[in-house]
Amino acid sequence: MIRVEGLVHRYGDTVAVDALDLTIDDGECVVLAGANGSGKTTLVRHFNGLLEPDAGSVSVNGRAVAENLVAARTAVAMVFQHPEDQLVAATVGADVAFGPENLGLSRDDIDRRVSESLAAVNLDGRADERVDTLSGGEVERLAIAGALAMEPDHLVLDEPFTGLDEPARQSVLARLQELRTSGTSLVVVTHDLRDVTELADRVVVLSDGRVALDTTPENASDRLADLGIRPPPSC
Amino acid sequence: MIRVEGLVHRYGDTVAVDALDLTIDDGECVVLAGANGSGKTTLVRHFNGLLEPDAGSVSVNGRAVAENLVAARTAVAMVFQHPEDQLVAATVGADVAFGPENLGLSRDDIDRRVSESLAAVNLDGRADERVDTLSGGEVERLAIAGALAMEPDHLVLDEPFTGLDEPARQSVLARLQELRTSGTSLVVVTHDLRDVTELADRVVVLSDGRVALDTTPENASDRLADLGIRPPPSC
Amino acid sequence: MATEHESVELVGDELVGNIARAALFAALMGAGAYVSFPNPISPIPVTLQVLVVFLAGIFLGPIWGGVSISLYLVAGGLGAPVFAGGSAGFGALVGPTAGYLWSYPLAAALVGFLVHGTELGDYRVGTVRLVGAMVAGTAVIYALGVIGFAFVQNVGLGAAFWTAAAAFIPAEAFKIAAAVGIVRSDAIAAN
C-alpha cells in the first residue's frame, strides 16, 4: 500500500503538489490523469523517494519512504516519462539486469528475470542489441522491462504510451493486465484516458497539485474536459 | 508540390524506404501514418534534403531537391519530434528569427516574419520570454513558428502531438487548421489517427517502407488495424 | 519565390553536425561544473569539469574537443553560468581559477591527440594509452592551474601547489577511472 498524507512539494515559488492525500491499495490499478503541469510526475516521484517532501509524508507498505529508501525502491518500480532518460547501460540485456544486480541476486535469478521481462515487452532475443539503435517505441518497452525486472509490488508508469504504435501499445497493455491479475498494483500516469480505460479500477485526476476527482472510470467522463483531459470515446 | 519517385533509402542492411512513389499537391493536408519503424521519418527527411536518396529522386515545386537545397528548405519547413531540441536560442523571438536571418533578409522583413509567425501560433507578445519557461505545448508551437517564419509552401510535422495534453493538442490543431485554410500544405506524421482525422484530406499509410494505403480518412478505417495503426473512433 | 535566396551560402552538413556537438559538449561541460563539492582543504571545489575535458578529447578528438571547450570559455565569459558552482562572467577568466579554465581547451586537445592522433578515429584504444592521455591532460591542467592561482592570488608556487593541485589528486583518479569505465563499457556507439 502506498499512502500519501498532506504532501506538499514546491519548486521555488511554484507549488507543484499541494497538501495532497491519496492511498493506493495493494493490487489496485489507478489511472492518474491531469493536464500538463498538474503535478502528476512530481507526485509519483515521491513514491520511491526520488523527491523529498516539503511537508507531509509518504509511506510504502507501512514504512516511511524517507527512512527506508531501499525498501521503497524495491517495492515501487518506476518507468519515467522520458524513457530515454532511464537507460543506464549500453545494451538491452545489461540495462534490464542493472536493477536485479543491485538487489544482490544470484546470476541465475538475474538471467531469469531479464529474459522474462524482455519477453513481456516483446523484446525477447534482443538482449545483445545496443540501446542507441532502438526506435522510440522500443526504448519505451525496454524501460518497462527494466522496471518489471525489479518484480515490484507497485509499478508506476509515467505516460507509458506516448510514441508507441498500436501493436506495441496492445502488447504493453496486455502485459499490464497480466500483472494486475497477478496482484501487482499499477499506477498509470496519463493525460489521455483513451489509452487506459480498459485497465483502470479507479481514476484520480489532479488539478493544480490537488486531487480534483477520484472515482471509477465510468463516472469520470463528465468532468474530464474541464480538467484538461481527453475523455475516452463514449460509445 | 512535392514529388517522390522510386525513392530508396537504406541504413546499412535495413531498407527503410523501398522504391516509394508519392505526390503531395499544393494546399493538401496529408496524414502519413504507419507502425514504428515503417519509414515515415526517413521519408519526410528527404523532402528538404536532410537525407540523400540511395536511388530515385525527390523534387519540390518542380526542382530537384538535391540541386536546390536552399529552395527546398525554404519551400518545405520541418518540425521534428522532441521540439525542445530544435530551438536554437534562449528567447522566443531570437529563436524564430534564426531562419529568416539565415536567408539574409532585411531586419524589417525579419521582424515582420517573427511577429506574424508568433501570432500564427498564439504566442504574440511573448518574444522576450525565455524558452525554458515554456510548457510542452508552447514549445511545440514555438517550433512551428520557427518553421513558419521560413514562409514555406509545405509544412511537415513529425509526431507533433506526443506528450501534449488536450488543451495543448487542441491549440496546436487549431493553428494547423488555420494554416491549411490559408493554403499551406501540411504533412502530419503519426501512428495514431485519432489525433488528426479532423484535419486530413488524405491518409497515406506506410508499411515496411512502401505505401500500403493511400485514401481518404473515411475509407481508411477497415485496413488500419492490420497496418499497426490505431483507427479513429468509428462513431 | 525561391530564387530570391540564391545568395545563401549554407554551412556544410558535416560542419553543422560538428558545431552542434561542440556546442552541446560545451553545455555538458557547464553541467559538469555545476556538480561541485567543496574540498575540505582548498577553496577550489571538486567538479566534474575535468571529466568532461577528458570526454571531449576522447569523443570529439583533438580539434573539435578543443573547439568545444574553447566555446565553453567564450560562453562563460559572456555570462552563461557554466563555471564552478554555476558562476558566470569574465571575472572567472582572470580570477583565481583562471589557470585551470585556460588549460581546459589545451588539455582536451592533448587528450584527443594522444588518443586519436590528428584525425578522429575509434576512441576504443588500449587502457594504457587512454590512461596515459588523461594523466598528461591532468598534468597540463594542474600546471596551468597552479601557475594561475599563484599569479592571480599573489602567493608562492609551493603554497599554490598544495591548495590548487595536491588537494585534488584523489578526485582526479576517480574521474580517470570513470572515463575508462565509459570507454570500456562501450556505452557510446563509435561515431
Next chain:
Amino acid sequence: MLTYEPGDSFAHRLDPRTKLAVQISFAAAGLAHTTPVGLTVLGVVAAVSLRAADTSPFSALYAIRYAVPFLVVGPVVETARLGAPWFDPAAAIDPALASIRVLLVFLVAAAYVKTTPIRESRAAVQRLVPGRFGVALGVGVALVFRFLPLIRHDLLRVREAQAARLGQTRRLDERLSLVAAGGLRRTFARADSLALALRSRCFAWNPTLPELRFSRRDAPVLGLAVSLLVSVFL
C-alpha cells in the same frame, strides 16, 4: 545565481562591445596597479559600474559569494610559517591586495552579466570576430546558453534513474561513469536532433547579423576603457 535581468539602467543601454572593453581594460589595470592607491581608484570605478547597472553592492557581492573563500585563502596560506613564530602577518599584504583586485574584477564582470542579454552578447561576438569563424562562434554561444539547462536536467534524470533501481549499492567510480555515459548519450542524441534543425532552418555563413549601434552614451565609457588601458603602461 548571476544572470541577466531585464531593465533600462544606463548600463543596460550601453553597447555590449563597450562593456566588454571596460571589463578587459579594468582587469589589465588591476594587474598593473595592485597597490593601495591603484585599487582605491579601481574601487571607485567598480562602484560606478554597479551604480550604472542599478545593482546594489550587496546583491552583487551576494551573487559572487562563491569567490569569498579565495579572498581569504591567499593571505592565510602566505602568513602561515612551518616554524616559530608560525605567523608572519607582513606576508599577507601582497596576497590581500591581490584578493581585493580579484573581488573588484568580479564586481565589474557581474555588472556586465546582469545588464547584457544573450542576444547582444552574441551580436557582439559576431561583430568583433571576423568572417565565418565569428558567425559560427556567435551561434555556438547562443546554443550553449540554450542547451545548458537541458543538459543539466538530463544529468539529474540519469542520476535519478540509477537511484530508482538502487544504483547506490555500486562503487563510486562505476556510478560516476554510468551518470557520465548517460549524460553523453543524451548529449549526442540532442546534438543529432539539433543538427537536423539547423540544417532545416538554412544555417548559413552569411546571415543578417543582429543589430548593434554605438550611441553617444557609449563615448564616455569607451573613454574610460581607453584611459584604464593607457594607465597600464604608466
